[in-house]
Amino acid sequence: MTTLISMNITPVSGDIMGAIEIKQLKKDYKDIQALKGLDLVVEEGQVYGFCGPNGAGKSTTLKILVGLVFATGGNASIKGIDVINNGVEARKHIGYLPESYGMPGGDTPRKFLTYMGILSGMSKEDVAKAIESIAAEIHLTENLDRKIKTLSKGNKQRVGIAQAMIHDPDILLFDEPTTGLDPLGRNEVLDAMKAFAERGKTVIFSTHILSDVEKICDTVGIIHEGLLIEQGSPDELRSKHGCKDLDEVFLKVARHG
Amino acid sequence: MNFQLIFIDMKVMLMSKRATYTILFLAIFALTFAAMIEYSPEGLKSALEAAKPDGSAGAFEYMWFEDVLKMLLLMVVSFGAFMISDLEDDDTMGLTLARPESRLDFLIRRTLSSVLSFLMIFTIGSLIAGVIAWAIVSSLDLPLFILHQLMILPMLLFVFALTFFFSVPLRTVTYSVLAGFAGSLFLSFTYGFALMADPGSEPSIYNPLAFGYRVMAGMPLAESFLVVLVSTIILFVAGGLWFIKKDI
Amino acid sequence: MDNVNLIAIVWHRAMNNLFSIRGLIALLMSIYMIVIGAYMMDALMEAGTVTGELYTLFMDNPDMKFQWFFFDGALIKMVTMFTAPLFIFDAVSGDKKGERIGILLSRPITRVQYMIINLASAILAFGIVFFGTMIPGYFSIQPQVPGLTIEAYMATTGLMFLLGVFALCLALFISTISKSNLISFIMVFGTFSFLMLPNAMKYNSDAFLALSKATPHYYASYFTTHDVTAGSYIAYAVIIILLSLPFLALSIMKFRNEDL
Numbered sequence: 024m025t026t027l028i029s030m031n032i033t034p035v036s037g038d039i040m041g042a043i044e045i046k047q048l049k050k051d052y053k054d055i056q057a058l059k060g061l062d063l064v065v066e067e068g069q070v071y072g073f074c075g076p077n078g079a080g081k082s083t084t085l086k087i088l089v090g091l092v093f094a095t096g097g098n099a100s101i102k103g104i105d106v107i108n109n110g111v112e113a114r115k116h117i118g119y120l121p122e123s124y125g126m127p128g129g130d131t132p133r134k135f136l137t138y139m140g141i142l143s144g145m146s147k148e149d150v151a152k153a154i155e156s157i158a159a160e161i162h163l164t165e166n167l168d169r170k171i172k173t174l175s176k177g178n179k180q181r182v183g184i185a186q187a188m189i190h191d192p193d194i195l196l197f198d199e200p201t202t203g204l205d206p207l208g209r210n211e212v213l214d215a216m217k218a219f220a221e222r223g224k225t226v227i228f229s230t231h232i233l234s235d236v237e238k239i240c241d242t243v244g245i246i247h248e249g250l251l252i253e254q255g256s257p258d259e260l261r262s263k264h265g266c267k268d269l270d271e272v273f274l275k276v277a278r279h280g
Numbered sequence: 281m282n283f284q285l286i287f288i289d290m291k292v293m294l295m296s297k298r299a300t301y302t303i304l305f306l307a308i309f310a311l312t313f314a315a316m317i318e319y320s321p322e323g324l325k326s327a328l329e330a331a332k333p334d335g336s337a338g339a340f341e342y343m344w345f346e347d348v349l350k351m352l353l354l355m356v357v358s359f360g361a362f363m364i365s366d367l368e369d370d371d372t373m374g375l376t377l378a379r380p381e382s383r384l385d386f387l388i389r390r391t392l393s394s395v396l397s398f399l400m401i402f403t404i405g406s407l408i409a410g411v412i413a414w415a416i417v418s419s420l421d422l423p424l425f426i427l428h429q430l431m432i433l434p435m436l437l438f439v440f441a442l443t444f445f446f447s448v449p450l451r452t453v454t455y456s457v458l459a460g461f462a463g464s465l466f467l468s469f470t471y472g473f474a475l476m477a478d479p480g481s482e483p484s485i486y487n488p489l490a491f492g493y494r495v496m497a498g499m500p501l502a503e504s505f506l507v508v509l510v511s512t513i514i515l516f517v518a519g520g521l522w523f524i525k526k527d528i
Numbered sequence: 529m530d531n532v533n534l535i536a537i538v539w540h541r542a543m544n545n546l547f548s549i550r551g552l553i554a555l556l557m558s559i560y561m562i563v564i565g566a567y568m569m570d571a572l573m574e575a576g577t578v579t580g581e582l583y584t585l586f587m588d589n590p591d592m593k594f595q596w597f598f599f600d601g602a603l604i605k606m607v608t609m610f611t612a613p614l615f616i617f618d619a620v621s622g623d624k625k626g627e628r629i630g631i632l633l634s635r636p637i638t639r640v641q642y643m644i645i646n647l648a649s650a651i652l653a654f655g656i657v658f659f660g661t662m663i664p665g666y667f668s669i670q671p672q673v674p675g676l677t678i679e680a681y682m683a684t685t686g687l688m689f690l691l692g693v694f695a696l697c698l699a700l701f702i703s704t705i706s707k708s709n710l711i712s713f714i715m716v717f718g719t720f721s722f723l724m725l726p727n728a729m730k731y732n733s734d735a736f737l738a739l740s741k742a743t744p745h746y747y748a749s750y751f752t753t754h755d756v757t758a759g760s761y762i763a764y765a766v767i768i769i770l771l772s773l774p775f776l777a778l779s780i781m782k783f784r785n786e787d788l
Contacts, residue, residue: 089634091788111636119634125626129548138540142635144532186631301714308722354714354721361710369625454618454709455549461717462553465610466560473564 042067042102042194042225043088049096050083050249057083059249060097065227065242067193070220072236073229074269075246076277081229082122084246085196089119101194115144118187122198122229128172132163132182135171136189143190150189157185161215177208184215195219197228201235213239233269243269245276252276289393290400298362299401302355306405306429307412353464354457356436359398360443361456363390364523368451373528383524391444391516398440399433406430432492434508439464439489441515448522464489488512532637534645541649545615546656554611554657561606562665609720611657612692613699616650617716618709620700620783625709629788643700643780650696658689683761690768691748695720697775704779744768 041064050058058080065071075081086092088099090110099106101113126135133154140150158164163181166174171182180200187195195216201209209232216226217239230236236243237257245253253260253276257269266272293299364387367373377383406429414422443460450456471483471490482499483490488508494501545551620643623629633642662685670676699716706712726739727746740746747764 086630086788089630091630091633093785093787111638114634114636117634119630121627121630123627124631125628126631127544127626127628138537139631139635141533141536141540142632142637144636146533147536183631297711298714305718354718358710358714450549454622454713457710457713458550458553458614461713462557462610465557465606469560469564473567 041065042069043099043227044103045084045088045097045099047097048084048087048094048099050080050087050092051095057249058087058094058097061246061249061251063244063251063254065225067225068220068223069225069241070216070239071225071227072233072240072243073227073246074231074233074236074243074273075229079246080249081246082198085119085198085227085229088113088196089117090114115190116193118190118192118195120183120187120195120197120200122202124183126171126179126182128170130171131168132158132171132174132185133167135182136185139186140189145190153189153191154185157188160218161185162211177204180204180208180212184212188215188219192224194225194227197226199230200228201230201232209235233273237269245273247277286389286393286396289389290397293359293362293393293397294400298355298358299397302398302401303405303408305355306402306409311409311412311416353436353439353461353468356398356439357443357457357460357464358453359394360440360460361447361453363387363394363444363447365447365451365453365456369453377528384520387520387523391520395437395440398436402433402436403430428495431495434505434512435489435491438491438508438512438515441512441519445515445519445522448519448526532635532641534641534648537645538648538652541645542652542656545649545653550614551653551657554614554654555661557606558611558657558661562661562668565665566668607658607688607692607695609717609724612650612654612695613716613720615653616646616696616699617703617712619646619650620703620779621706621709621712622703624788633788639784640780643704643776643783647696647700647776650700651693654692654696655689658692659685687748687750687761687764687768690765690772691744694744694768694772694775697772697779701775701779701782704782744771 043063043065045061045063048058048061048063049056061080061084063084073081073084083092087094088101088106090106090113094107102116104113104116106113130138136154136157137147137150140153141147145153154167155164158167161181161184163178163185166178166181171179174182180203184197184200187197197216200216201212204212213235216228220226220239220241241256243253243255243257243260244251253272255263260269260272261267264272264275266275364373367376377386381389406426409429410422410426413425439460442463443456446459446463447453447456450459467487467489471487471493475481475483475493483493485504485507488511491501491504491508493499494504618625620629623632633639637645666676666678666681670678670681698719702715702719703712706715723743723745726736726743727749744767747767750760750764
């Protein structure tokens with residue numbers, strides 16, 4: 024097993040105050056160890072690409088941050104707030120988009136987003152304004168009053184993104200947000216994340232599509248078998264491993280774990 | 281018609297938890313029915329005897345039987361809903377209908393496998409239920425008890441068809457079972473209340489769910505059976521035609 | 529950002545429940561029960577007929593006290609078997625199956641609040657349908673039963689509403705532990721069908737009376753055959769609530785530490 028020092032990954036210390044700090048995070052399920060002591064820091068204002076093979080622990084990590092799954096060891100914080108012991112407070116600062124999710128098909132995006140906004144502590148008036156603003160940003164305006172079940176996959180994903188952003192969180196956690204979208208849709212999602220980060224916010228998204236990572240990420244973290252095995256900017260990783268693109272880096276690193 | 285597929289479908293249904301629960305409920309039904317008969321005081325029995333008209337059982341004896349029968353309706357509606365709604369729920373309808381099989385063949389296959397599975401489960405459950413009931417109430421006429429249970433099958437098949445019919449527009453399992461159950465309750469309460477208002481009368485032959493009462497009360501069955509049969513067929517056919525024509 | 533407005537969320541969810549197919553089914557069944565109840569009262573109160581004698585037999589025969597059929601035989605059945613559980617049987621299992629749970633719980637609400645929202649919105653929706661039909665129902669029943677005062681009617685109705693709350697708490701628990709909407713549906717409606725039975729037989733069998741006293745149905749139906757007394761009423765209302773709370777507690781305990 025490769026140690027953190029030899030991989031030149033900065034160990035997490037008490038002095039580092041990132042948007043997200045994860046220390047020795049562990050998660051054991053019945054017969055597998057999904058996370059084996061993950062250490063990770065994401066600085067504020069970064070766009071962080073979280074990559075890894077299937078089953079590496081990406082979704083588990085994000086779910087622990089959101090409080091859907093309970094860690095069996097270690098700790099994690101969002102803007103200094105412990106997600107395990109103070110989850111509600113931590114969740115005021117995050118917007119989350121799971122890999123797979125459902126929405127009430129009979130509702131319109133406007134109705135659904137209103138509910139989500141209120142559920143996030145916004146007033147009805149603030150929600151109404153936010154809906155118009157976000158819809159314009161992600162090209163959802165003309166579909167705001169159509170039933171969700173009639174929307175295309177791309178538009179449904181826009182609604183999913185909108186619900187994560189509606190309460191103007193500081194941090195976006197997206198689990199494979201561009202999977203299944205056409206190139207136009209993917210570009211729009213990436214642009215939305217980039218615009219969000221340019222406002223000083225933080226974005227963490229997990230993905231298999233490394234070309235997306237190359238387009239917008241400041242930092243890439245590669246997780247494998249529950250541990251962070253590589254981290255750096257796309258340029259750093261390419262030159263360090265002598266690869267022409269991140270796909271090659273991913274394959275090389277994931278194979279040799 | 282691919283009979284191999286029918287057998288595969290049946291195997292899945294017979295090995296499912298629903299099958300186990302249905303047999304379990306039949307056993308609970310028998311236990312409760314037998315306990316009620318065994319532990320009712322003689323005063324009640326004779327009062328019921330006094331209330332009944334010549335040649336038929338007391339309305340209220342059957343009402344109690346009916347309370348437990350409603351549990352059985354729950355299982356039946358689930359079988360009816362699972363003819364097509366489970367494919368909607370797990371998003372495999374598109375995958376299934378993209379096969380080189382017409383919608384009509386698909387429906388016939390699903391109907392045969394669901395109905396046959398249900399019949400087998402019900403028969404097995406009735407036998408088990410009968411043995412339990414007989415063990416508690418030793419004076420119980422076991423063959424008659426089992427025969428009575430089997431004779432309410434037409435009614436249960438009607439509920440099956442009703443739920444299938446609702447599942448075509450409502451699509452999901454949840455709404456299909458709700459609508460099927462609500463419809464069944466409506467029909468069974470209606471004839472029950474009519475009997476309460478006018479004890480000794482016969483329930484309407486046009487109410488398919490009154491067939492079970494007629495069986496238990498020893499009333500004429502031919503016309504009532506015909507109504508149940510025809511309404512069951514109409515519901516299956518109407519639901520089937522609707523499914524064949526609708527956009528998925 | 530303010531703290532989450534739970535009242536607004538409860539209202540929103542209750543309205544969603546009401547203005548849906550399930551709300552429509554609940555409303556239709558409740559109206560049906562009131563209409564039938566009024567019809568039955570009218571039929572049974574006719575003097576000099578077999579039905580009038582049957583009514584006398586039920587109410588006055590000391591050997592066979594049969595519950596006032598409208599409330600016990602029919603309305604309690606509908607309330608606990610169907611109308612109340614309709615609004616909550618798939619609350620948690622449905623959110624899980626529909627993959628909405630991740631989005632909902634990523635909000636700044638605790639899991640306890642989520643459960644309370646589910647229960648409160650279901651109580652609100654059920655209450656609107658229940659009282660929305662029972663109160664007008666009084667005016668259709670009362671002409672046939674002049675001795676029925678609004679106080680006695682509302683007292684008994686109130687206990688029945690609490691019985692519905694019990695049904696909601698139990699259904700919420702079942703929804704929390706079940707893995708699918710269908711299993712939730714079968715378990716919820718099956719359980720209530722089964723719980724009805726001791727209550728139907730209670731005055732005619734000591735064994736069933738004892739069993740019935742372990743269910744809230746006994747306390748909800750008591751005043752249909754006895755005079756309403758304030759002290760007993762409060763005591764029975766408290767008993768029904770106390771029987772409900774463990775299920776709410778169990779639901780919360782189960783859900784709190786569950787990985788989703």
